[in-house]
Amino acid sequence: MWVVLFCTSALALLTKLGGHYVPASWLSNPRLQRINALIPIALLSALVVAEALTNKTKLVLDHRLAGVAVALVALMAKMPFPVVVLSAVFTSAFIYHWH
């Protein structure tokens, strides 16, 4: 836990500092730029799936998926972020206790 905390923090700061010291010309490779712009999208997508559908290395369908499905509906209805998260939380808790 502590290892994750401190390594993540150190690397996050090094990444940020790196950007401040590296000349902007390094940015010029358009292919690298495109890949960099897509990385957060790929990672966040994978994280949604990993957190909603998996338990260790198994795929499981449970209360979490129901919560995320409701969150998706809230996002499509253009609800603000706290409403999105809370709708998922309430749905999931309801189903967890109900079955």
Place this chain on the structure above:
Amino acid sequence: MILSKTGEMPTIDPRVLRYSLSVSLTVGLYGIAFGAASIASGFSVLQSCLFSLLTFTGASQFAAVGVVASGGTAFAAISAATLLGTRNALYGMQMAPLLENRGLNKLIAAHITIDESTGVALSQIEQGASSMRQGFWLTGLGVFLFWNLFTLLGALGAKQLGTPASWGLDAGVPAAFLGLLWLRLTSNFLRLVALAAMIFTVVVTPWMPAGLPIISATLVAVVAGWSERSSQS
């Protein structure tokens, strides 16, 4: 710090201040979700607060605790968080020529180089460099203040609740990721990349140690970015 770079004392533009404050407060509120997610993943209140103080880049923090929660190794958690933070380096490249900081100021500027500070700075481009600098510092420091404050509140709140699943907190984390993702899906190509990464993760999950599917989803980004010109009009 807003004033110390060139020695002059620019008056703070009230419009920039208002904008920075509203962004800081709104984004800072997400800190509640992070504090709760971190506790739900098994971190202590102290650890949750240190994450927000030291890592201070929201998506990476969520990723680190998220991978730990899904049973991933420390290596997987650190890699996912670091890869998610690479965009901050790009922001730094854009902000460094504008800020012209040295020494400690540069270190602080780097630490608060995040989506929001860069975004507000860039939104002031028509108002000139001084407004951009103010936007960067006010937003960066404002988010830092509120993000840490609300992380503490979220962590303390979640600690009181007990079992995360019985309060639905385990669904709050993926919902938060989905919310962060949603903001970025501004074109059909990006939606396609997101969908591909999701399918990829589902397919590889049974075959890989926990946490690794998340990191390997960056392959989808590499492949898509590499061939984007041919696939996007």
